[in-house]
Amino acid sequence: MTSPVRLLLADDEHLIRGALAALLGLEDDLVVVAEAASGPEALAMAQAHHPDVAVLDLQMPGADGVKVATSLRAELPSCRVLIVTGHGRPGHLKRALAAGVRGFVPKTVSAQRLAEIIRTVHAGNRYIDPELAADAISAGDSPLTAREAEVLELAADGAPVAEIAERAALSPGTVRNYLSSAVTKLGAENRHTAVRLARERGWV
């Protein structure tokens, strides 16, 4: 038998992470060598233990799964990344693939299935959940330019234009223009519904 697949598990919910570690550890050919509860911690653990596959939660404090994947790609190219997510937004999948992620699955899969997918990814193949893939394709590409997305992001927590302008180092008028065009492109009624729409599609 070949040596077992070395895993890094990162999820801020101890309950899930622990349970997953126990379940995956039951498989003969898998071994959990490190666990992390945040993005930065996951990075540090990866450096220290050089896992074969990193199983990352999409939403974690510090840095989300995609950001961690990007850093990992640079610092530890031999490590395959598998993203696990609760509610999968189409855009996240795209960003994840762009970051070199090899697998993307929702938390609705069974542990048995996850183990199989880990093996698939470790073998050098990709695995994308079919339903999430379909969503991503039907959602299409983001029509927003980089700046529009950035400004929309800053508008997300209800900040007034003046504050957004300051934080983006832009003139207030420019901010309103970007906001306006983003709202038009998204077919929204105002900036706030635009933010919601963009979030739903994973474009921010």
Added chain:
Amino acid sequence: MTSPVRLLLADDEHLIRGALAALLGLEDDLVVVAEAASGPEALAMAQAHHPDVAVLDLQMPGADGVKVATSLRAELPSCRVLIVTGHGRPGHLKRALAAGVRGFVPKTVSAQRLAEIIRTVHAGNRYIDPELAADAISAGDSPLTAREAEVLELAADGAPVAEIAERAALSPGTVRNYLSSAVTKLGAENRHTAVRLARERGWV
């Protein structure tokens, strides 16, 4: 030895539910007799299997954990309810306690700890996560009147005043007054940050 504690597990994320079932099943004195992936399903399963303790996720499709707990209280009074949640808002805890829930813990606890808490709850005691309890106490009661909360709720998805007024059967001016007073009470800068704050505290 006494007979084992019969558990119902409800969580829409199969990965977590399955892993949890496996881990808790390892304990000698606990046995998982039913699993559910949604609120209604949890209710049906409880009716069918009469568990001693129901471990419910707070956020589930169909009906959330608190709603299920309320129904369970009426239909199966002997069943203790333990709520498990990802991100605990203070207001949720209050609603949960009002619904007769016996335990409330974040998903950051370990499975080992969860098993202990299940035993505590089954013994007839309560267990509330200390940190969540502290948050709930410091957050205090909602300063919003019923109407203010209702209007704020309707404003949540970025609808303009005219639409809120129509949906609440109020005059636009009244809606703006309620919104204004809610914003003042919450110390927010505008309606949208007010919505966010109210959500964080669990007041809407």
Added chain:
DNA sequence: CGCTCGCCATGACAAATGTCAGAGCGTGCC
């Protein structure tokens, strides 16, 4: 080189929003 496109800005106008004062009505409490 001319064209398009994204980026950044200004100014002006209309519409929506936030704020304030005031006023009537009903309910509950002392």
Added chain:
DNA sequence: GGCACGCTCTGACATTTGTCATGGCGAGCG
């Protein structure tokens, strides 16, 4: 009965947004 409080409304005002026209600048492309 008097008082407080929540609910509802109106009108007026300042501020904030949303929209549009217009301009300059630089990068990429045929």
